[in-house]
Amino acid sequence: MKVMFFTLLLGLATPLFSVFAGSSSANQLQVMDDGILALNQRLELIKKAKKSIEVEYFIYSIDPVGRIFTQALLDKAREGVKVRVLVDKSAPVFELKPFYVLGMKNSLPEDKRENIEVKYFNPTMILQFYSTQFRNHRKLLVIDDEFAVTGGRNIADEYFDLNPEYNFLDRDVLLTGPLAKEMRETFDLFWDAKYAKDAKLPKEPKLSDFHCNHADRSCNGATKKQKFRMAMRRYEKNLNKGLDYVTPNADDAVLLDGIQREGERLNKGSQEVTCNETYFYTDTPGKKSRNQLLKNEIAKLIAETNEKIVVESPYFVLYSKTHNEMTELLDKKVKLTVLTNSLYSTDAVYVAAVFNAMAATYVQEGMQAYIYRGKSPIEWGGVSEEAHEGIWGIHSKSATFDDKHTFIGTYNVDPRSRNLNFEMGIVCKNNPELAKLVTSHIQKRIDGAVKLNNKGKPEDGSKLLFDTSFGKKALYWGLMIPSHIFK
Template sequence: MLSQMMGAVLISSLMVQAASAAESYVFKTKEPQQMAIINTGSLSLQKRLQMIESAKRTIEVEFFIYNIDEAGRLFTQALVKKAREGVQVRVLIDYGWPIAKLDTFYATLLEQNGVQVRYYNPNVSFELLKGQFRSHRKALIVDDNEGMTGGRNIADEYFDLSPEYNFIDRDVYVRGSVARAMRESFERFWSSELTKKPDLEKAPVASQYGVDVYGPQANSRYQSVKARFDAGMKKANDYLLQNDKDRQVLESLKGLAALEDGSVRMHTCNDTMFAADIPGIGSKSRVLFQEITAQLNDVRKSIYVESPYFVTTKNGMSFLKNYLQKGLDINVYTNSLNSTDAVYTTATFYPRVGELIQDGMKVFIYKGASLTGQDFISPEVQQARWGIHAKSAVLDEKTIMVGTFNVDPRSRNINAEMAVICRDNPQLAAEVLTNMKEHQAQSVQLNGAGKPVDGSSAFANVSVPKRIMYYLSAPLSNVFDFLL
C-alpha cells in the first residue's frame, strides 16, 4: 500500500512535465527497411565508428550514459573529426546525477570543435521528484538514412572492453525511412523544455576577482578558480587527442570485426515500426509501453523476452499472468545475483518470480561467464564477469522488438524509451532467438520456488559483500519497487 501511494505521488508530481507534450509518436511503414542484429560489443562499436565516418550531412547522438573511458574517447574523437569536416553533429545526453560524466568542461571543448551538446533534464540533488524522470534512450542516426538503437550506452562495459565487468547486449542497425523517424523523435527531445544547453566554461579573469584591489586573499581565490579551469580543460583536451592506446584499441577492434563480420546478416523488413516515448510522463507520454502491449495482445503461441532486470509490482504480476492464462509459452532470460549490475533489482526478483513460474512461465538466469565461442580483445576481458543487458523480445517466432525498454516499472512508467519492431519476419526472428538460446545455454532455469532447478545456489559465485548488499537492499527495494 505504501509503495502504491508513493508511486501515485511521484506520477502526480511529474505530470506537469507532460503538459506540453505532443501527440504520441509511432512510425509504421510497409516500405522495405534494411536491418541487421549486432550482438557483440566490439562489432557494435566498430559499426558505430563506420557509421560516423560515412556521414555526409548530419549525425545525431542520444544516450543515457556517456562515460569518459576508452569507448567514450574513440566515439567522441570520431564525432569531432566529422564536425571539423563540416558535418552537423549533435549530442544529447541524459544528465542525471550522479551518472552524468560528460561535464561542462567536455561540453565546452566539444562546442569549440563544432559539436553541439545538450543535457536532458539536468537536475540537482534537491530536485528528487523531477530527477526521477530520465531519458533512457540510446540512438545514433546518420544522414536521416542509417540508425542504431538497442541496449548499449557509451562506456567500455558495453563494448567488451572492461577487464572487470561487461554486458551481453544487442543492437539493431537500420537503413531506410525508419532512420528518419528516429531523427524526428530525437528532435522532440532536443527541442524539449527539459533539454538545456550546458553553461560553458570560461577562463577566469583576474580583475573579476579584485586581485588589484583586494590583494593576496583575492589572488588566492582567483588562482584556485584558475587552477580548476585549467585542470578541467586539460582533461577535456586530452580526451579528444588520440594517443597510442586509442590507436591500439582501434586496430584490435578492426581485427575482431573482421572475424565477426560474417555473423552480421542484413535482412529486409516489410512491416516496420519505430515506437518512442515523448518528453514528459503520464499516459500521454508512455507511447512505447502502449505499443508493446498492442504487440503482445496479438501473440498466439510464444513470447521470448530478454531483459537485464525483471521487476514485477502487483500490477506487473497481473499484467503477465493475463498472458500466462491464455496458455502462451513465455520464456524470460535475465540476470542472476552474480551476473547483475543492480543488486537491488534481484532483491525483488527472487522472492516474486516463483509465483509466475508456478503459473507456467520459464525463467533462466545468466551465470556470469563470458560467452563461449566469442573472440575478445584480451584475456582479461574474457575472464571478467558478464551480465545480460539486452532488451529484446521475439513474438510467435516471427516478430522482434529491440530497444531500450527493460522489464521494470521505471521503463514502463517513468523513463523515456524507444524500440524498433519488425513484424512477420521469421528469418530475422530466428536470428535473435538463436542468440537468446546461446545465452540460455550458459544460464540456469529456476523452479517454482525461485531456485535453480539443478540444485545449485541462487547465490553461486556471489561475493560476501554483494550478498550483504542484497539483504540490506531487500526491504527498501520491495517498498520502492515502483522506482526500480
C-alpha cells in the same frame, strides 16, 4: 500495500510524457549482439557521414570507448558535418562534464567549432528528487537520415566488451532505410524540448571577477590575486583534462586497430534482414497522454500472442497491473520464457532482490525463468582478454512473439521504463527470419544460464546466490526483507 521507499526506488509513479509512433516501411536490419561489432559499425557509420550526425545516450563515459567515439565525431566536425550530442544528466552516471565539451570545442579550428553542439537532458538538481526521476533512457545514433542504431548500449567500455571487470551482454539493431529519418525527427523533439539545456562551458577566470566583501577587513588586493590564481589553476587543470580526452594517443590507436580487425571479422558472419513492416515507437518529452504507444504496442503484441514469447531483459520487475497481464497470458497457455540476471551477474542488487522474492510465484504460474551465470559468451570474439575473464551481465532489451514479431529497444521490464523513463524501440512484424534469428541469439545466452524451479531455486541444485561476494550478498539480504513484505 506500497510504501514511498519502493515507489521511489522502482518508479511506481505517474509519468509526465506523451508518446510518438513511427510509420511502417521496408528497411534493412542488422542485429548486433557482439559488442566489438556494434562499436565498429558505429565508427564506420560516423566515417560515412556527409551532412549530419545525431547522438543521444543515457550514459556517455570518459573512458577508452568514450575517447575514440568522441574523436571520431570531431573528425567529421572538422570536415563540416553537423554533429549534435544529447546526454542525459542523471547524477549517478553523468560523466561528460562541461570542461570535456570545452575540450571538444577547443580542439577544432575556430571556424569549425559551431559544427559540434552538446546538450544535457533534464539537468535538475538532485534535491528536486521527483523531477530527477524522469530520465532520457533513449539510445540513438543517426547518420545523414539514412542509417540509425538503437538498442541497449550506451557509450562506455562495458557495453562493448572492453571493461576488464564487468561487461554487458547487449543487443543493438542497425537500420538502413527510410525510417532513419523519422527516428532523427524524434531526436529533434528531445533536442528542442525545454528539458534539454546547452552545456554551459567554463570561462577563463579574470582578476576583475574577484571582489572583497566589505565586512571582511582582511581581504585586500593580494587576497584577490590569490583567489584568482587558485581559480586559474583549477580552470587550466580541467581544460587540460578536456583536451587530453579528445587528443588521440598511442593507446587509442592500438584499441582502434583491434576493434577494426575484429569488427570486420564479425561483420562478415553477421546477417542482415529485410523487414517490410518496420515500426519505430518512442516516448517523447511532454505531459502525460493517453497515446503511450510504446508500452501500448508491446501490450498489443503480448495480447495477440497465441503460442510463445521469449524475453531478454536485465531487470524483470512486475507490479500488480503487469503481473495480472502476465497471469492472463499464461492462462491462455502461452509459453513465456524469460532470461534475466542473477545476483552475481546484475548491476542492480535491489532488482535481483525483488525478482528473487517473486520468482517462485512466477514459475508456479507457468513462466520459464532463467538467470544468467555471469560468464563470458561461449563464442568469444573480443579484443580484451581481461574482459573475457570478468563478470558478464544481461543488458539486452529484446523479445520475440510467436516466432514472427520482434522488439529490440531500450525498454526494460520494470516500472521505471513503463512509467518514468523516456524509451524507444524498433518493432519488426510478420518476419519469421528475424524473429528466429533473435530467438536463437537469446537461446545461446540461455545456454549460459540457470533455470529456476517452482520454489524459485536453481533446477540443477546449485545455490541461488552462486559466486556472489559477501558485500553484495549483505546488501541483497537487506533488500530482501522489504521485497518479501511488499511483494
